[in-house]
Amino acid sequence: MSISFEKFQKRRLISSYFSVILCIFIVLTLLGALGLFVINTEKISSHVKENIPMTIYFKREATDSTKQAFGVMLMNSKYIKDSKYVSKEDAAKNNPDIVGDYETLLDNNPLLDSYDVRLKGNYVQPKEIKEIEVELRSNPDVGDVSYDNTLVEIANENIKKISFWILIISGVLVVISMLLINSSLRLSIYSHRFTIKTMQMVGATKSFIRKPFIWRGIKLGLIGSLLAIAALIWLVYYLDGAFPVLNIWEDWVPTAIVLSGVLAFGIIISTISTFFATQRFLNLRTDDLY
Known part of the structure; x- marks a missing residue:
């Protein structure tokens, strides 16, 4: 027992x-x-923010040398994670629904050469990204800077x-x-x-x-x-x-x-x-x- x-x-x-x-x-x-x-x-x-793209468009009169120099400047910038040069010919191939057959309908390609860039996460803030936009637009060869400001604020x-x-x-x-x-x-x-x-x-x-x-x-x-x-x-x-x-x-x-x-x-x-x-x-x- x-x-x-x-x-x-x-x-x-x-x-x-x-x-x-x-x-x-x-x-x-x-x-x-x-x-x-x-x-x-x-x-x-940071991963979410870094996937919000920014596109920098060149003016038509910008030369190849200035575009290359601009690319080097982007690579050395503290706020750039990575960048990719997109020629207007590549842009037309990537956006056929927008451009259509420009070779038969238009005299020339209406798109612009550009750089697609991704900013580092800590710079994707409404204030910081606005300062970066102003700095990029100050370059005489840059025609426009495009990004989704609403998406930045929501994120x-x-x-x-x-x-x-x-x-x-x-x-x-x-x-x-x-x-x-x-x-x-x-x-x-x-x-x-x-x-x-x-x-x-x-x-x-x-x-x-x-x-x-x-x-x-x-x-x-x-x-x-x-x-x-x-x-x-x-x-x-x-x-x-x-x-x-x-x-x-x-x-x-x-x-x-x-x-x-x-x-x-x-x-x-x-x-x-x-x-x-x-x-x-x-x-x-x-x-x-x-």
Whole structure:
């Protein structure tokens, strides 16, 4: 009979530990995934902004040498990510529905030579892009500068809104994760409340009683954190393959900081929660244990 009871107690203990580890794993994985999203928000926003095109049209009297010199200037500009020269002949081939058969209907090609450029993400702001437009238009060989100003404003406004809500969600999730981990550890220690009180009654000090529970909490937090880190590493590899533009592993330092933060958070919150949960049962009267 006693052997069966011991087996039952052992299974219940293992189940309790498993529940704590599972809770820590799930919570930290979600928290770490949000952290990865936050640190890559700038890359995502820059990628969106850098895909808003700008076209610089030359005047008809502009010579080939001035166009080449202008291209060199673009390559050396701090705000240009990349540029591509588009001759008026190539533009006509790429836009047959707009130009039509100009060779039979018109004396010459009505389109202009141009450069299609993409600006660096941090320069795709209404104020900065307007200053760049003014600077480009000041060139005597430039006839026009075209870009979707409305799209620039919408992109920046949406990115600000998304960033704001990410911060709100991050704060809420941190609080929820602390409460869930704390509750799981308290339930785990609850099954040992009689053992704690018995040790206290025979003269054991509070620090002596707390020590093994805190070490156990640290171990459970460490296991849950390592499992969460393994899941996050898999997630990073998946995202890096699905969205190579993010280059997550190329800039590995922020990712390493998030993973280290997950490990530290799991251990710290487990230690603190175990301490206070144990302290609560140490301060209870014997009658309150029931």
